[in-house]
Every structure is written in structure tokens, then in C-alpha cells.
Amino acid sequence: MPVYLDHAATTPMLPVAREAYVDALGLVGNPSSIHSQGQQAKRMLEESREVVAASLGAEPIEVVFTSGGTESINLGVKGLYWARQKDSARPVVLLPGGEHHATVDAVEWLERHEGANVIVLPVDELGRLAPSVLEEALSVHGASVALVTLLWANNEVGTVQPVAELVAVAERFGVPVHIDAVAAYGYVPIDFGAVGAALLSVSAHKIGGPVGVGALVVARRSEVEPLIHGGNQQRVRSGTQDVAGATGFAAAARGVPGASGASAMGGADTFLVGLAALRDRLVAGVRAAVPEAVLRGDPSPEGRLPGNAHFTFPGCEGDSLLFLLDMAGFSVSTGSACQAGVPEVSHVLTAMGVPEAEARGALRFTLGHGTTEAEVDALVAALPAAYAAARKAGFADRVV
Secondary structure (H helix, E strand, O other), X not given: OOEEOEOOOOOOOOHHHHHHHHHHHOOOOOOOOOOHHHHHHHHHHHHHHHHHHHHHOOOHHXXXXXXXXXXXXXXXXXXXXXXXXXXXXOOEEEEEOOOOHHHHHHHHHHHHHHOOEEEEEOOOOOOOOOHHHHHHHXXXXXXXXXXXXXXXXXXXXXXXXXXXXXXXXXXXXXXXXEEEOOOOEOOEOOOHHHHOOOEEEEEHHHOOOOOOOEEEEEOOOOOOOOOOOOOOOEOOEOOOOOHHHHHHHXXXXXXXXXXXXXXXXXXXXXXXXXXXXXXXXXHHHHHHHOOOOEEEOOOOHHHEOOOEEEEEOOOOOHHHHHHHHHHOOEXXXXXXXXXXXXXXXXXXXXXXXOOHHHHOOEEEEEOOOOOOHHHHHHHHHHHHHHHHHHHHHOOOOOOO
């Protein structure tokens, strides 16, 4: 039986979410229709919106369902940028190094097609943006800044950002912040209202919901220019809404930790404590099995995602190690699944100042629902042989 340790790419659908999703697929009726079947669909949709909003510390009216994290990020970043140009030219977009490619590619598109001035802010060796760095950039560019966009937690190395402090800095300069919380959602408590950001993006399939549905949380005070135009079904997104997707999303969201760390259904805090213990077991096991391996991201348990353990293994390609572990029955990754198969060194590690030769040996292990101690121990036992074989293969020629 293969051991799945790539939950950051997608986590298996929870049985409760799958059941709710399949049941909702049998529903007939467009939620915008006024007949009884349409209104039944609308009721299910709005009840799901309420659940997702509660899991994020947001109001239901602030939750806009999308097709996933990438659309949410594109709508948030581009829509906010355009809205900020209406009363004054604000071409500057600030973002830390090592952001997800959904954000990086979106702002690069704005740079090519809309004349944006994209400024990448340096992060430290843990992948963290210091509030002082953001404050300095805002002091320099001031009224020219359209928005700041940043990760709540890095999807590759797992480092959690000081989001509340960063948003507070931007707020002092009157600059709105979009947060990519796709990797953080379900693994750290999120309270959108308390943090004070303008926008926040999440995706259902990272928390055990279905693929193809996500949400952009838009604060009541925020203005976003839509990417998609049509029937105005949602205030910044047109299109017939996916009731089944929203229902499956909500079923998974009921187990997400709220601001207190506990979910409405109970058990979220227990899950996260157990997951962090498994991560620490994995980290200790890898260090013992392969002493040369270097843990990347924040080494402190509270400073990284509870299910993330990211290492670089010197003298070998991460891809080689991945394939060898795959043959041994373990599913892991070298980084973001959105860049899987692309022969390049991780831009996250590069932003953190990791030398190219070291960055090429990256491997990410991510744990989630269903991961067991036995699976972690089995991986640790298989790792030395796989590492020895990967080192023997050495480095292949790569395009970087």
C-alpha cells in the first residue's frame, strides 16, 4: 500500500466531504432560479457559505466561491490592483520573495500588460518577511503602492509569516493586503476579521474537500474589479455557482480550526497537536537516518506548518530521490505541485539564499489526515538506501 506524504499538493477527500459532495450532485436546480428546486439549491449554497465563512473568521457575505486557489489569487491580486487605479495611479505591487507561482505569475502579468512596477521584498534564511522590511518599502514608495500580497505560510518550506504584524504595517500606510492562505488553511487558526487584511485566498482540496472549488474572502470595505463578467451571481464573480462543490467544501471546513484552535465540530486542536507530533517525529527520524540532511524553513515547531518537513539532501538531485522513494512506495515532492516536472531550482529556496547546488537536493514531506506513526517510521527506514542511490547518481544536467 503506497504511503502518501504529499498533502500540501492535495489532501485526500474526507469521507464526510465526499458523501456530502456526491449527495449534492444529485440536486436539481440552479441557485439563481426562483422556483422551489432552485431555492433549495440556493439554501444549500448559502448554508455552505456560512460554514466556510465561520472557518475563516469572516462574514458570509465576504465569501466568494471560486474554482480554487489559483483563481482566488488572480481575482484578488488583479482585481485589487485595477480597483486601486480608479482614483489615482498606483503602479507598485509589493510581494516577498518565494511566493507561490499563482501570485508570482499574476503580478508578472500585471507588469507586462498593465504597467505594474513589481518590487520583490527580501526574506530571511527561514523564508520570513520582517515587518521592518515591509515598512521600509512602504516608506519609500508610499502613495504609489497599489497592494501588498503575501503568503500566510510558505507552501514549500512551511514557514509561517507574522501576518497580523505585516497587515498592521501596511494599514498604517493605507495600503490593502491580499493574503494567500491556501497552504495555511486547515493547519493554523485563521481569523480574517481580526487580521484586518483586504482579501484572503483559500482552496477546498487542501483541507479534504473537492478539487475545483475555493474561495476569495473580500472584506466588506474592499473593492475588487471582477475578472469574469456575466450574471453577477456573486458580487465580484459571475457564473452559475457550484452547489455540490460548495457543499463538499463546507463539509470539510467544519473540521477546520477557528481562531481558538478548535473547530465547531470539535477535534481540530487535537488533530493539529497530533500532526505536529508526527512532523517532529519525522524531522528527528530524517536527521538520524541522514545526518547530512538540512531542515529548511523555521526549525521551531511553532514557526512552521504542523504537517511540513522540508529538507535538502546534499550531493543529489531531489528528483532522483523522489523517484527512488516513489519506487519504494512513498509519495513525496520536491516542492510545489504547480511546478512539478519543470526542471528548475526552487525559487523559494533561492529567495532564502540557499546555494543552487544545495537547493537542487530539495525534498518536501507533508503530512495530513490519516498519516500514521508507522508510515513516518517506514519512510525514515527507507530513506538511507534511497539517499545513497541518489548520491551515486549525482547531479544531472538541468536547465535553471
